[in-house]
Amino acid sequence: MGPFLGALLLACLLSFVSADFQGYSCLNAPVGQFFSGFHFTGDALIALKSSLHASADQLKDWNQNLVGPCTWTNVKCDPSNKNVISVTLSSMNFSGTLSPKIGVLQNLSSITLKGNGITGEIPKEFGNLSNLTSLDLENNNLTGEIPSSLWNLKNLKFLTLGKNNLNGTIPQPISGLTNLISLSLDSNDLSGQVPDILFNIPNYNFTGNNLNCGVNFPHPCVSTENNSGSSHKPKVGLIVGIVGGFVILLFGGLLFLLCKRRQKGNKGEFFVDVAGEVDQRISFGQLTRFAWRELQLATDSFSENNVLGKGGFGKVYKGVLSDNTKVAVKRLIDFGSPEGDAAFQREVEMISVAVHRNLLRLIGFCTTPTERLLVYPFMPNLSVASRLRELKPGEPVLDWPKRKRIALGAARGLDYLHEHCNPKIIHRDVKAANILLDEDFEAVVGDFGLAKLVDVRQTNITTQVRGTMGHIAPEYLSTGKSSERTDVFGYGIMLLELVTGQRAIDFSRLEDEDDVLLLDYVKKLEREKKLDEIVDRNLKQDYSIEEVEAMIQVALLCTQASPEDRPPMSEVVRMLEGEGLAQRWEEWQHVEVTRRREYERLQRRLDWGDDSVHIQVAIELSGGR
Incomplete structure (x- = not known):
């Protein structure tokens, strides 16, 4: 039963992956350094990738600019706390070595690296993986001795080191091994006496070595039913059943949840309303399908007192989930018939795999016949627009270093959407109000993909212009057709908001009709070389005029009338980092x-x-x- 059920669950997982996520990927944003969300987990896995000499085509999404390793291929996480629990890299033709940094991943329960060309020794640091239950390094070119530290892994159930070039003697176990049920050391260059305690393991294999398996007793070098040489098939069947049972215990919960989701019968957290009706929250992978009742309770029935903001896509409410997690719930508008539910869910899943430090992470969603809601983490510093123009008494203004970092972070996020997502994502409403700020004032691009979500019922995407006046590129306004360069235009206007602190359209400047639009106002003062008049007065001249001039130049390059003349976001990132701006500006002038x-x-x-x-x-x- 164990192997059969394990195979059935595995087939279900493969079916789920191929059906729901085929063609969806977001890869390799080539910018930035390691960031706080990574911590040591990302460092350790990147070190492993490097030491294994992974080729350019291997492990592409193992990238330090992503929010976390839980989105990476061949890596599994605990859904409840996002800790990495499994790394599986079988038969990938690696030629490098094992990084000792993997030893810091205290929550790992399974490592599988079999069937590669890995050389070098097994790092003794593997003995620090206190939660490890399975270590499979079979069929590589490993050399050196077996680290005695491995015997300290009290939770280890499966240790597979066969078909390598390991030498020396087998370390004498001092502690641990109480849970080990399978040990394979066959086909190595080991020598000496096999410690007697290892013969108590239900399934062992020491064949193909220079080992003495029976000095004191006629121990066989492979586990059997008994030492008389009778058939060991019943015991092998027992071991296979145990192995299958362990696999089910380790992965069964996750696989069962994924399979049941496809049958629309997921197990979840139930919520009962005052009328006694039952609603349900369903978690799958990184995304949660929330119950309507839970979000209703979290937002105090979508109270106006909890409104964080509103715009063309709907209202955003502050909410607190049952586990005290603070969230932002966006209640979308423009939905009618229930036929769009499946399409909406597919689009949500596609957007959820766009993971980058400068993109707002989607936690989950909720659908009913008449409602569509998206759930995001709560951003404590709200938006750039609010920090520029809605400061409460005593709140500090955004200083110039923060504004520079916001400009660069937002550019990186948009570049990721345009160049590293498949299919690419066009925001269509880039503005200061949609650039959110986390607790460290790091820029987080929000509302990306919403234009596509609210248009799932439209047969022609050019029938409806989404955006905010003053931020909309001229070609989008006149034709309804958007591209990456429409986002570049909106980003340029956002840069001008950062520099000036003003709105994209300001009717208080009606005395000069050419100054109503922020873009025209800045262009005029830039031509007159009155840069100090452009800068937000709240900065109180605490800024670098050279850096202000550079940001204005980037903004004006981004807001050229012809979309073909605007730089792509990848070039914008480079210009903000100080590369290529002078030449591009001279050409523009x-x-x-x-x-x-x-x-x-x-x-x-x-x-x-x-x-x-x-x-x-x-x-x-x-x-x-």
């Missing part, structure tokens, strides 16, 4: 001077024409920006 001369020439021609022609051309010139 040449084009801008030519354009303005042409405009002035046209104006002079219009002065000689009649009023009707003048008015018509003026209208055309003042069209969508």
